[in-house]
Amino acid sequence: MKFPRALASLVLLGVLTRSAAAPASKPNLVFLFSDDQTARAVGCYGNPDVHTPHLDRLAREGVRFTNHYNTTSICMASRVSVLTGLFEYRHGCNFEHGDLERRVLNDSYAARLRAAGYFTGFAGKIGFDLKGEKFEALAPFFDRWAGGPGQTFYETEKNAGIARYAARHPHSSRAYAAWAADFFRDAKASGKPFSLSISFKAPHLPFTPDPADLARYEGRPFTRPPNYGVERGRHLSAQARTSRAATGYREWVNDYDRTAALYYALITGVDAAVGMIREALAREGFADNTVIIFTSDNGYSAGAHGFGDKVLPYEEASKSPLIIHDPRLPRAHAGAVSDAITAGVDMAATLFALAGVPAPADIDGCNLAPLLTNPAGRVRDHLPLFNFWGVPSAQSLAIVAPGWKYNYIHWYFGGDGLAPTDELFDLAADPFEMKNLAGDPRHAARLAELRRLYDAEVARIGRLVFRGHGYEPYATLFDRTVSWDRKAPLIARPPSTKKNKK
Numbered sequence: 001m002k003f004p005r006a007l008a009s010l011v012l013l014g015v016l017t018r019s020a021a022a023p024a025s026k027p028n029l030v031f032l033f034s035d036d037q038t039a040r041a042v043g044c045y046g047n048p049d050v051h052t053p054h055l056d057r058l059a060r061e062g063v064r065f066t067n068h069y070n071t072t073s074i075c076m077a078s079r080v081s082v083l084t085g086l087f088e089y090r091h092g093c094n095f096e097h098g099d100l101e102r103r104v105l106n107d108s109y110a111a112r113l114r115a116a117g118y119f120t121g122f123a124g125k126i127g128f129d130l131k132g133e134k135f136e137a138l139a140p141f142f143d144r145w146a147g148g149p150g151q152t153f154y155e156t157e158k159n160a161g162i163a164r165y166a167a168r169h170p171h172s173s174r175a176y177a178a179w180a181a182d183f184f185r186d187a188k189a190s191g192k193p194f195s196l197s198i199s200f201k202a203p204h205l206p207f208t209p210d211p212a213d214l215a216r217y218e219g220r221p222f223t224r225p226p227n228y229g230v231e232r233g234r235h236l237s238a239q240a241r242t243s244r245a246a247t248g249y250r251e252w253v254n255d256y257d258r259t260a261a262l263y264y265a266l267i268t269g270v271d272a273a274v275g276m277i278r279e280a281l282a283r284e285g286f287a288d289n290t291v292i293i294f295t296s297d298n299g300y301s302a303g304a305h306g307f308g309d310k311v312l313p314y315e316e317a318s319k320s321p322l323i324i325h326d327p328r329l330p331r332a333h334a335g336a337v338s339d340a341i342t343a344g345v346d347m348a349a350t351l352f353a354l355a356g357v358p359a360p361a362d363i364d365g366c367n368l369a370p371l372l373t374n375p376a377g378r379v380r381d382h383l384p385l386f387n388f389w390g391v392p393s394a395q396s397l398a399i400v401a402p403g404w405k406y407n408y409i410h411w412y413f414g415g416d417g418l419a420p421t422d423e424l425f426d427l428a429a430d431p432f433e434m435k436n437l438a439g440d441p442r443h444a445a446r447l448a449e450l451r452r453l454y455d456a457e458v459a460r461i462g463r464l465v466f467r468g469h470g471y472e473p474y475a476t477l478f479d480r481t482v483s484w485d486r487k488a489p490l491i492a493r494p495p496s497t498k499k500n501k502k
């Protein structure tokens with residue numbers, strides 16, 4: 001069968017028009033990820049001490065989220081939750097629990113966006129290995145790869161993927177921005193929409209900032225949070241005080257001003273890199289069609305209640321900044337602030353939605369894109385926070401429900417002279433968690449409702465747990481109705497200390 005020539009031309013024109021229009025209809029995506037940054041350690045989150053002009057500008061031009069949690073507050077598991085949209089007990093990856101299985105990574109946003117035609121790149125600390133495979137096995141998941149194994153290094157020259165920028169940028173944070181600028185040129189040449197993920201090492205320990213950034217902070221005193229210090233943690237559960245956040249990381253208690261100076265200087269270095277990345281986007285003509293997401297893999301106690309480190313389900317350790325800038329939206333939305341409860345586990349669902357690529361069925365995360373034009377909206381009414389790692393006595397499951405502004409925490413551990421215990425904080429009246437209301441009869445109805453949500457999550461763990469990575473006992477361990485005698489035999493041997501710090 002032959003088409004009339006005119007009709008064939010029209011069909012051809014239609015195909016050409018569609019194919020030419022397709023790249024413009026897909027936004028580019030830049031996902032910027034710091035390491036161990038608590039929500040309050042950004043200027044626009046109300047911190048008077050830290051210098052973050054580029055992040056503050058990103059928030060002025062985009063949307064800032066004030067209740068952003070990481071459902072697991074530690075690097076490895078949180079990073080996999082971000083990539084896959086799954087809670088830790090469903091992806092099965094954390095220190096001492098096991099490496100990531102390839103089939104899980106195949107459903108990540110990184111893999112699926114690439115399969116859907118995106119030009120993809122990754123640089124920095126990816127934070128996990130593939131089960132039974134060498135680190136290098138991760139590189140083929142991306143078109144451009146500068147990922148580093150383990151914790152990576154602050155010294156640019158020690159990271160193979162970015163070493164060529166060491167002369168200009170000896171500290172890694174700005175070197176990642178230089179790598180991103182080269183990535184944008186390659187992406188342009190590819191003719192495809194792109195998805196770039198940069199995972200900075202900063203502000204993770206060891207606190208060794210770029211000297212240029214430290215100069216701003218050196219020798220200064222810094223504002224302590226209202227719940228600062230060991231004395232303001234005595235009302236918390238005995239279990240929390242067995243965490244390494246209480247037994248280690250004493251620099252935040254012993255020398256707050258010096259430690260804050262180093263931490264803030266590392267964040268200012270990331271901020272500078274954010275500025276460089278935005279400049280490079282503008283230079284390549286991508287600024288109007290590139291969505292930028294900035295967040296971190298977990299919070300940081302930074303001296304709150306006398307804790308250092310992360311891991312804990314309290315606000316400072318479990319909350320990170322989240323800023324999303326979509327330049328395609330009307331300017332009326334710029335500078336909006338959303339107090340919706342959001343989570344690291346939402347990043348994959350959001351990136352899938354922005355890219356117009358179907359997300360895997362049954363992921364745990366929610367698409368946050370609707371909140372960009374409706375910041376008063378909600379994507380969920382409560383969120384579980386897990387700690388399946390570290391000393392068993394400090395492992396916990398919490399339900400945070402900002403719709404009611406409550407954080408409910410159950411500490412199941414009943415050995416070593418401890419008794420299982422509950423905590424309940426009214427986050428609206430008590431944002432620094434200084435008063436445990438679990439025993440207050442005026443809050444009994446709220447407590448009962450939060451316990452019902454908690455019990456439902458425990459039941460879900462039982463149904464959906466990732467098998468073979470040591471998570472199976474948690475459906476029993478976290479069960480409030482099971483006696484300690486039945487739980488004690490299920491507890492895994494305390495994990496051995498690994499050489500590299502998490």
Ligand SMILES: [Ca+2]
Pocket residue numbers: 035036074075204297298
């Ligand atoms: Ca981290």
